[in-house]
Amino acid sequence: MTTTATTLLSRHDGGVLHLTLNRPEVRNAMSLAMVLELRQALAAAESDGQTRVIVLRGAGGHFCAGADLKDMAAARAQLAANPNTLADINAAFGELCVAFAHTGLAVVAVLEGTVMGGGIGLACVADVAIAGTSAVFRLPETSLGMVPAQIAPFLVERLGYAEAKRLAVTGGRLDANAAIALRLVHAVHASGALDNALAAVLADVLQCAPGAVAATKALLAKARFATPASMVQEAAEVYSRAALGPEGIEGTSAFLAKRKASWVPQ
Numbered sequence: 001m002t003t004t005a006t007t008l009l010s011r012h013d014g015g016v017l018h019l020t021l022n023r024p025e026v027r028n029a030m031s032l033a034m035v036l037e038l039r040q041a042l043a044a045a046e047s048d049g050q051t052r053v054i055v056l057r058g059a060g061g062h063f064c065a066g067a068d069l070k071d072m073a074a075a076r077a078q079l080a081a082n083p084n085t086l087a088d089i090n091a092a093f094g095e096l097c098v099a100f101a102h103t104g105l106a107v108v109a110v111l112e113g114t115v116m117g118g119g120i121g122l123a124c125v126a127d128v129a130i131a132g133t134s135a136v137f138r139l140p141e142t143s144l145g146m147v148p149a150q151i152a153p154f155l156v157e158r159l160g161y162a163e164a165k166r167l168a169v170t171g172g173r174l175d176a177n178a179a180i181a182l183r184l185v186h187a188v189h190a191s192g193a194l195d196n197a198l199a200a201v202l203a204d205v206l207q208c209a210p211g212a213v214a215a216t217k218a219l220l221a222k223a224r225f226a227t228p229a230s231m232v233q234e235a236a237e238v239y240s241r242a243a244l245g246p247e248g249i250e251g252t253s254a255f256l257a258k259r260k261a262s263w264v265p266q
Contacts, residue, residue: 007034015052017045024060027114029068035096052210057110066117094150101125104214106205111135121151124158132191135176143171209247209263
């Protein structure tokens with residue numbers, strides 16, 4: 001079933017929620033309305049008990065051209081009434097990135113055409129990012145007198161400090177092959193092969209237990225900032241809960257019986 005919000009197309013296919021940024025006339029530039037609708041769609045998916053994977057992509061051959069400059073111009077006009085207007089809009093996008101980065105659901109980004117500014121931020125928070133050969137990545141903020149403020153932590157996380165800094169100070173431009181060399185994306189496919197590549201990724205994700213995926217994502221997020229020694233006890237407790245829980249029992253039983261595991265939404 002496909003439903004339409006103001007700025008999004010939303011389609012459920014079993015446990016997969018396909019969210020398509022749907023402002024093709026502006027290469028899916030991200031308005032405040034789109035930010036809010038993406039937050040609402042994520043919250044609904046997290047609570048519906050059925051969704052296991054979210055796929056993000058853009059309509060019209062482009063992923064996302066970054067922030068909508070018309071929104072920013074309108075915000076500047078409101079500064080007299082609310083001096084924090086621009087900061088509030090920027091923070092809303094940051095909260096969106098954090099929400100997608102921290103969700104227990106798997107997130108897959110399909111990147112084509114323009115992937116700019118905040119669009120790169122969304123690519124960086126995805127668990128799996130696949131690109132078509134048409135994808136062109138650009139970090140133009142500093143060339144516009146701006147700062148890639150909210151996506152900076154995710155750029156550093158995905159690319160490392162040195163590459164994130166290089167791209168930021170040069171207004172970096174990358175084609176799909178350069179993006180995979182930097183590990184900004186995980187795979188590049190011919191544009192006509194993207195749907196098949198996405199189907200293969202989704203099949204792999206759906207073979208994994210949803211609760212185990214969520215627990216693993218949370219553990220990995222902590223492990224980035226912790227020493228291995230400090231994680232031993234917590235990791236052991238996470239492992240024990242999983243092994244003794246319904247997914248662990250089902251997974252090991254299926255393995256021993258040489259059958260496909262049947263995961264019940266957690």
